[in-house]
Amino acid sequence: MNASFYEQLLDNASDVIWAIDTEGRITYVNDCVREWGYEREELLTQPLLSILNTKLIGKRENVHTLLGISQIHEMEIVNKRGESYTVMVKSSPLRAEDGAVIGMIGFIRDVTKTHLLEEKLKNEERLASLGRLAAGIAHEIRNPLSSIKMNLTILKKRLRPSLADLEHFEIAQEEVANLERIVTELLDYAKPITLNLRWQNLHERLAAVLASLRPVLKERGIKVEFKPDPAISMALFDQGKLHQAMLNVLLNAVQASRPGSTVIMETRAGEAEHAPLQILVRDFGKGIEPDNLKYVFDPFYSTRSNGTGLGLSVVRNIIRNHNGSVTIESEPGAGTTVRLELPAGLAG
Numbered sequence: 001m002n003a004s005f006y007e008q009l010l011d012n013a014s015d016v017i018w019a020i021d022t023e024g025r026i027t028y029v030n031d032c033v034r035e036w037g038y039e040r041e042e043l044l045t046q047p048l049l050s051i052l053n054t055k056l057i058g059k060r061e062n063v064h065t066l067l068g069i070s071q072i073h074e075m076e077i078v079n080k081r082g083e084s085y086t087v088m089v090k091s092s093p094l095r096a097e098d099g100a101v102i103g104m105i106g107f108i109r110d111v112t113k114t115h116l117l118e119e120k121l122k123n124e125e126r127l128a129s130l131g132r133l134a135a136g137i138a139h140e141i142r143n144p145l146s147s148i149k150m151n152l153t154i155l156k157k158r159l160r161p162s163l164a165d166l167e168h169f170e171i172a173q174e175e176v177a178n179l180e181r182i183v184t185e186l187l188d189y190a191k192p193i194t195l196n197l198r199w200q201n202l203h204e205r206l207a208a209v210l211a212s213l214r215p216v217l218k219e220r221g222i223k224v225e226f227k228p229d230p231a232i233s234m235a236l237f238d239q240g241k242l243h244q245a246m247l248n249v250l251l252n253a254v255q256a257s258r259p260g261s262t263v264i265m266e267t268r269a270g271e272a273e274h275a276p277l278q279i280l281v282r283d284f285g286k287g288i289e290p291d292n293l294k295y296v297f298d299p300f301y302s303t304r305s306n307g308t309g310l311g312l313s314v315v316r317n318i319i320r321n322h323n324g325s326v327t328i329e330s331e332p333g334a335g336t337t338v339r340l341e342l343p344a345g346l347a348g
Contacts, residue, residue: 016108019094020048027103037080074111086112134299138186145183149176185310188244193321195238202235202267203228206279209246210265213254221259224250227266232277235342237322245318248311249281249338256285256336276324276341288330296328315340 010017011031019028024047029040077085091106156169210224217224253263261284268278288296299313316326323343330336 013107017106018048018108019103019105021103022101024048036077077108085110086115134186138183141179142183145176145179149173149180152176185314188310188314193241193317195241195321197236197238199234199236200239202232202237205237205239205242206246206265206267209243209250212247213250216251216254220254220257222254222257222261222263224263224265227264229267229269231269232267235277237342241318241321245315245340246279248315249340252311253281253283253285253336253338257283258285261285270344274344276343279340279342280337282335282337284335287332287334287336288328289332293328293330297326
C-alpha cells in the first residue's frame with residue numbers, strides 16, 4: 001500500500017494525531033485538527049502546547065522531560081474558536097532507525113462528553129442513594145405520625161376543647177397533615193415507577209388536570225390558557241403518572257405567578273418525522289436565577305419556605321420512565337418554561 005493510503009487513514013481518524021520534534025514543534029498533524037478551527041498548515045513548525053492553548057490537569061510537564069517516555073494524561077484545551085474541551089493525550093517517543101529519540105508522536109482524544117456522562121452517572125447514583133435513605137426515614141416516621149393523627153382526633157372529640165384550645169388542636173392537625181404530605185412525597189420519589197401505558201386522548205387528560213386545579217386557580221385569580229395542537233390526538237402514556245407530573249408542573253407555575261396573571265400550557269407535535277411530542281407550561285413570574293437553575297431537579301432543593309423540593313424530581317422520574325425528557329428555561333424577571341418531551345412513538 002502506498003503512502004497516500006496511510007495518509008487517508010490518519011486523516012479520517014476521529015482523534016487528532018500529531019508528531020513533534022525534539023524542540024516540541026509540530027512536524028505532522030492530521031486533518032482532524034480542523035474541527036478545532038485550525039488549518040494543519042498553520043500548525044506546522046509551531047509549539048504543540050502553546051498553539052493549542054493547553055493546560056495540563058494536575059502536574060505540568062516540560063516537553064523535553066517527556067521525550068523518551070510514554071505518557072497518558074488529561075488536558076484542558078481551548079480551541080481557536082475559544083471553546084473548551086477536556087482531552088486525553090497519549091504520547092510515545094519517536095525514534096530513528098538507530099534508536100535515537102527524534103521527537104514524540106501521539107494522539108489527542110476529546111473526552112468531554114465522556115466526563116459529562118460520568119458526572120451524570122455519579123449524580124444519578126448519589127440521588128438514588130439519597131432516595132433510598134429518604135424512603136427509609138419516611139417509613140420510620142409514617143407509623144408514629146399516623147398514631148399522633150389518630151390520637152389528636154380522639155382527644156379533640158373526647159375533650160371538646162374551648163374555642164381557644166380548639167385553635168391549638170387544629171394547628172397541630174394541620175402540621176401533622178403537612179408532615180404526611182412530605183412523607184408521601186418522599187415515598188413517591190423513592191419507590192420504583194411502574195407504568196400502565198395505554199393509548200389515550202392527551203388533551204382530555206390535560207383538561208382533567210386543569211379541572212382539578214380550578215379551586216387553586218380561583219383562589220389565586222390565575223388563568224391557564226390551554227393551546228392544544230390539533231395535530232396531536234392519541235398518545236401512549238400512564239394516565240395517573242402523567243396526571244401527577246402535570247399537576248406538579250402546573251402547581252409550580254401557579255405558585256410562581258402573580259395574582260391575576262396567566263399561565264400558558266400548550267402541546268406541540270414534532271415538526272420532523274421522529275421529533276418528540278412536547279408539552280410546554282410557561283409562567284410569567286419572577287423566574288429562576290441562573291445559579292439556581294442547575295439545582296431545580298435535585299431532591300429537597302426548593303426556594304419556597306413550605307416546599308419539599310421533590311416535585312420536579314418526581315416529574316423527571318415519571319417522564320424519564322416514559323423515555324422522555326424534561327428541560328427548564330428561565331429568565332429572571334420574565335418567567336419560566338417547563339418543556340416535557342415524549343418520544344414520537346408515544347403519540348399519534
